Amino acid sequence: xxxxxxxxxxxxxxxxxxxxxxxxxxxxxxxxxxxxxxxxxxxxxxxxxxxxxxxxxxxxxxxxxxxxxxxxxxxxxxxxxxxxxxxxxxxxxxxxxxxxxxxxxxxxxxxxxxxxxxxxxxxxxxxxxxxxxxxxxxxxxxxxxxxxxxxxxxxxxxxxxxxxxxxxxxxxxxxxxxxxxxxxxxxxxxxxxxxxxxxxxxxxxxxxxxxxxxxxxxxxxxxxxxxxxxxxxxxxxxxxxxxxxxxxxxxxxxxxxxxxxxxxxxxxxxxxxxx
Numbered sequence: 001x002x003x004x005x006x007x008x009x010x011x012x013x014x015x016x017x018x019x020x021x022x023x024x025x026x027x028x029x030x031x032x033x034x035x036x037x038x039x040x041x042x043x044x045x046x047x048x049x050x051x052x053x054x055x056x057x058x059x060x061x062x063x064x065x066x067x068x069x070x071x072x073x074x075x076x077x078x079x080x081x082x083x084x085x086x087x088x089x090x091x092x093x094x095x096x097x098x099x100x101x102x103x104x105x106x107x108x109x110x111x112x113x114x115x116x117x118x119x120x121x122x123x124x125x126x127x128x129x130x131x132x133x134x135x136x137x138x139x140x141x142x143x144x145x146x147x148x149x150x151x152x153x154x155x156x157x158x159x160x161x162x163x164x165x166x167x168x169x170x171x172x173x174x175x176x177x178x179x180x181x182x183x184x185x186x187x188x189x190x191x192x193x194x195x196x197x198x199x200x201x202x203x204x205x206x207x208x209x210x211x212x213x214x215x216x217x218x219x220x221x222x223x224x225x226x227x228x229x230x231x232x233x234x235x236x237x238x239x240x241x242x243x244x245x246x247x248x249x250x251x252x253x254x255x256x257x258x259x260x261x262x263x264x265x266x267x268x269x270x271x272x273x274x275x
Contacts, residue, residue, distance in 0.1 A: 122154025
């Protein structure tokens, strides 16, 4: 990690964490821990300095963290443009509200389901995704998000996939193999792998970690330009065993002040004589 004022960075990340909505575990929204968010944000900001970046989903809010740390001067490098594409309207709206409040002009979000054709093919230099990790589908869900990232760069850029990485489990190894084979078939190679880098708030597997798998397009290889809908057979175990996609978008029912307890979460028992 580059020289960064750690206390200032952690405090800034805490602002981002308070802004993001609560995760929906059924859709594999599992959030990275704060210290790892700082490290990841610095790393991705450095890799994407001066670039246009598409986030294919971003429950962790790494996109917001990068833009915020750069805008605050905690990092003196970062991308020129960041767009988050997510099917959860709560996440998109949280990104937009934070960007507006902090005047993060390089940051935006667009409601998008990765099962649909990608809306801005070739408009970005770099992609980032932390997708459903594919424990029940051999990595097919990872391939979907990775494919959309490749399309975002017009098949000629680079990007990072955050993916499960555990020495004691078989399925992460199978997924890593399948995802790398898929990428090669699309004209991308693995530039770098940073193993067992991140921890998560995951009750049923608290020790499970993830790695950064960095891809780059092979020069003069066939390009991924067309964007099509996803074949039905890929979807059967998309979010876990027998848990295919059933919704197009997660809609925000009402505006929440994230980080502040909602009135539905508590009741008040008054002192005697109080009203």
